[in-house]
Amino acid sequence: NAGVTQTPKFRVLKTGQSMTLLCAQDMNHEYMYWYRQDPGMGLRLIHYSVGEGTTAKGEVPDGYNVSRLKKQNFLLGLESAAPSQTSVYFCASSYGGKGTDTQYFGPGTRLTVL
């Protein structure tokens, strides 16, 4: 059981470049989330998904897009990267959306935008 995995672990982009972060989970979880973590800002929800084929905006969705074509995968895209998107990105999944369901986090992707 790999749990939640994220690809890549590190990435450096130039302003304006695009990239996709991949999250995969093998726990058959319905809900998946993308967070960003910045010093002093805690965990901020970017987008989330309540099931295959669904996506919804979190608190900081601007500049990001997501897709959930398969239940086990949740992709986060940056169409035109900006320095303000330099951050550590975490994917998480949970069995359901009760809020009481434990969220399982991946190891994170450290992204630097120059």
Place this chain on the structure above:
Amino acid sequence: QQQVKQSPQSLIVQKGGISIINCAYENTAFDYFPWYQQFPGKGPALLIAIRPDVSEKKEGRFTISFNKSAKQFSLHIMDSQPGDSATYFCAASNRYAGNNRKLIWGLGTSLAVNP
């Protein structure tokens, strides 16, 4: 506006001491309060959680104390060890959010336990 206010931002404790991290909230619809622990370079992981129908929950050296009237809850780490050095996040969940019950996160506390 931070719905869950966590303090302190950072904490240094001597080995064997008690670490205390506090969180406060305003929304009385919150009914689930987890604490997550994050080691450097790793993702957060659930440590312990409590519902408001109990005032305290203990798991090993970790205890959550919950004060419903004051709308506060705290994490106590007894006999703190260097291996407890991590960032701790409190969170809360709104019972009325239906299928969109998301966790509302505190900003985190960086704990360092000196040997």
